[in-house]
Amino acid sequence: MIKLFVGLGNPGPEYEATRHNAGFWWVDALARELKVNLVLDKSYHGVVARTTVKGHTLWLLEPRTFMNLSGKSVGALARFFKIKPEEILVAHDELDIVPGQLKLKFGGSHAGHNGLRDIHAQLGSADYWRLRIGVGHPGVKSEVVNWVLQKPSQDHRLAIEEALARSLKAAPMLIDGEMEKATMLIHTHAPVRAKPPRKAESENACIGKPAEPAPKE
Secondary structure, rough: OEEEEEOOOOOOOOOOOHHHHHHHHHHHHHHHHHHOOOOHHHOOOEEEEEEEEOEEEEEEEEEOOOOHHHHHHHHHHHHHHHOHHHHEEEEEEEEEOOOOEEEEEEEEOOOOOOOHHHHHHHHHHOEEEEEEEOOOOOOOOOHHHHHHHHOOHHHHHHHHHHHHHHHHHHHHHHOOOOHHHHHHHHOOOOOOOOOOOOOOOOOOOOOOOOOOOOOOO
């Protein structure tokens, strides 16, 4: 049974639409689904919502500590309300999954993700659930920081949003602790839609706007 849903990202309008904030996007969507509002709570270093589902208290949290200190927020709320690591789900961006796909995982390493690294340290455990939201990989390791701090293309953003919407159907199962059913639903991908052929005369008619310099992580 999941009692605490966490979305990872960086605060501030300059980061709002970047790949690294995919976890925020998911918790925002869950909050809309549950009809709750996230409000700032300095005690937990983030924006928080509390609600009751089927008689069980449920928390939503988005740390406002910046990604590298996400555990400070997660640990503070989890310790105060005695929420066990296995009752926590953390939604975050995942380089090794293509946009439009998500994976549900329990435990394991942080794989270099700084938000997960700090949560590991603050909880003293890796035994929590992760919802890995595919944002794709730039193909070159040296470009990873710039990649996650930039906005996805329009096609990628649409694919991610559609995947997030599909995954919300698994929220009742996650809350009830039906993790196998939730996993099957989340791992079921939508069929790839064929793109309409482009007109020959329009192939070079539009040149994309150059990417803006990425802010420091």
